[in-house]
Amino acid sequence: MALTALLIYLAWLALAFGVRTWVQWRRTGDTGFRGANLPRGSVQWWARLMFTAALLAGVAGPAAEMAGLAAVGALDTPAVRGTGLVLALLGALATLAAQRSMGASWRVGVDESEHTTLVTTGAFALVRNPVFTAMMITAVGLAAMVPNVVSLAALLLTFGAIELQVRVVEEPYLLRTHGEAYGRYAATVGRFLPGLGRLGQARR
Template structure:
């Protein structure tokens, strides 16, 4: 299983990052990478470091297994490995499909000065971050195929990096850039899975004795995540 996991991982990385960047460049003249000049110590810088570490360790898990690192006994079951392979392959396909749904707005990283279209169709009608959902599914499947301590650590880093990227970097950026449009979208569509992780944007309540002027539009309050 270690060899199969390594092959799936390498194919996934080549398609999701290499091929997708090439397609983006051919279509738009822009490979889609952002954040090359990140300020050391900034949140994006830390998240990028976590992502890079997770990618390296993701490959190191199968390699360590091939080198003789023993799996964790409780997870070392054929049914777990087969289920992991199915999940990993499904995650690869879902990653590519979600990237396609994003079209010309696909990016790796965030440029605070850039404004791209808010994508809410295709896979993004089901979840606000379907690419990251698919990435976590792929990483989970690969870990189940090769359930050793290195793979588990890589999965932990992957989930941590994605959570920070979405919650601390991307959601505040999208709120600033798209305002009410993103507020309505985030209130209706889950963060990673349908129905889970909506952002609420309740209207501010006014005292009954002080009616709002007839020409004053409703305002969206600060958004807070559902529990």
């Protein structure tokens, strides 16, 4: 199962970041990556550092099991690992579908000076951050496939990085950039799950 998890993870990274970046560049002349020179110690810098650590730990988890690291006993069952496989595959596919919904507005990171189109259709009609939701599902699945301490650390880092990026970086940026339009959208559509994490009221 560890080798399967590693192959799924590497394929997901290649498609969600490598191929997606190439497609974005071919269509728009822009890779979509932002924040190459983030101020050291800024919130977005910390979020990116945590996400980078999560990516590395995501590779290290399956590798550690193949090297002999034992799984956490209570999680080391065929049911948990099998469920993890299903979640990892569904999450990976959902990531690609959600990225496709963003179209030319797909970005990694935030550029405060940039004004992109507010996407509220497709997967974004269900939740405000479908790409991140799908990434979290993938992370849960991969951790369940290889339930050792390294994989669980990767899961915690992934969730922490996403929460920090969304709540402290992206949502304030979108409110500043799109104002009332984003406020109305965020008041009716959940953050990561339908109906949950809606903003209390539309902001002007």
